[in-house]
């Protein structure tokens with residue numbers, strides 16, 4: 415087969431070059447050499463293609479554990495529990511060559527506390543192209559699936575997308591934003607992909623990752639955080655077990671939460687529930703400082719304090735937690751500069 419290719423190539427070269435010189439013995443051997451090189455080139459054209467364009471290969475997809483760890487330590491503020499769970503979960507999953515099921519994380523917490531931000535950090539430490547990778551897919555309920563009357567259409571569309579994308583690349587990542595606003599039927603439709611199946615219709619989903627983002631349970635997390643605050647206890651003393659019960663109760667028993675209607679939870683398809691704590695003023699200040707650095711401005715603590723101090727906090731008397739977390743600091747910063 416290889417030899418035939420080589421002959422075909424030689425013929426092609428002769429035709430293309432339009433010379434008869436190559437017929438002479440010496441030229442012929444040179445031509446054969448060139449042709450051999452070309453054959454090699456064609457055989458590795460896939461490699462060259464993947465050199466310039468993203469492919470589903472380790473050059474483009476490989477987990478950087480230290481990268482994720484340093485990012486979580488240096489860039490994510492005030493989320494000691496989430497940070498710990500995520501590092502363990504992602505590290506365990508990515509270093510397992512034969513996972514039994516896809517990794518399913520469910521991130522919960524008040525607005526502006528870093529759920530999308532963490533998803534981005536995870537993507538950046540797995541995919542060279544980060545969130546721009548063609549293997550990272552973000553679905554936002556209100557954007558992609560806005561009309562509940564069309565749930566049947568969405569359902570088949572979403573299943574096709576997941577199947578098509580995982581067939582292309584088993585290391586695919588799916589982020590479902592505003593999961594609490596997603597139609598329960600639609601959540602049910604992705605359930606098979608999250609389960610312990612070797613293969614479904616010949617496709618294995620076991621190496622893909624699903625991340626659900628929602629505000630579900632946010633209030634109960636706040637309640638716990640506030641109790642610690644009022645008792646004068648250190649935020650870092652809050653442990654997962656302090657939040658777990660309240661979180662699962664509120665996620666289960668909330669009629670407004672899509673999770674309630676599904677068996678995602680009782681079938682244990684979610685591997686980790688990750689709580690995000692409400693942010694204090696000092697964390698908002700850190701966010702402002704980071705934003706100044708990102709804009710290549712000289713970080714200025716006075717400005718950071720002013721920006722953070724200007725936001726709303728609750729409860730009004732204590733000003734414990736930021737109402738919008740670290741959201742909306744960008745425009746505030748513009749105002750102060």
Ligand SMILES: Nc1ncnc2c1ncn2[C@@H]1O[C@H](COP(=O)(O)OP(=O)(O)OP(=O)(O)O)[C@@H](O)[C@H]1O
Nearest residue numbers: 489490491524525526527528529530531701740741
């Ligand atoms: N804990 C945090 N550490 C560092 N930066 C943060 C944190 N939380 C939020 N930010 C900053 O604020 C921006 C908005 O946060 P993000 O979009 O992650 O919030 P969210 O939790 O997804 O909120 P929502 O529930 O409203 O979608 C981020 O892009 C990031 O710059």
Ligand SMILES: *[C@@H]1O[C@H](CO)[C@@H](O)[C@H](O)[C@H]1NC(C)=O
Nearest residue numbers: 477478479480481482484485
């Ligand atoms: C992993 O991340 C660290 C810290 O960000 C970085 O220094 C290192 O170069 C990265 N490694 C790879 C292989 O990209």
Ligand SMILES: *[C@@H]1O[C@H](CO)[C@@H](O)[C@H](O)[C@H]1NC(C)=O
Nearest residue numbers: 562563564565566569599600
């Ligand atoms: C779509 O939603 C309606 C009501 O909201 C429900 O009766 C129907 O079963 C759903 N269809 C699918 C395919 O989930």
Ligand SMILES: *[C@@H]1O[C@H](CO)[C@@H](O)[C@H](O)[C@H]1NC(C)=O
Nearest residue numbers: 551552574575576577578579
């Ligand atoms: C992959 O998902 C995207 C949505 O993120 C969709 O547009 C695309 O058609 C899917 N690809 C395949 C092959 O199904």
Ligand SMILES: [Mg+2]
Nearest residue numbers: 529530591627
């Ligand atoms: Mg978000």
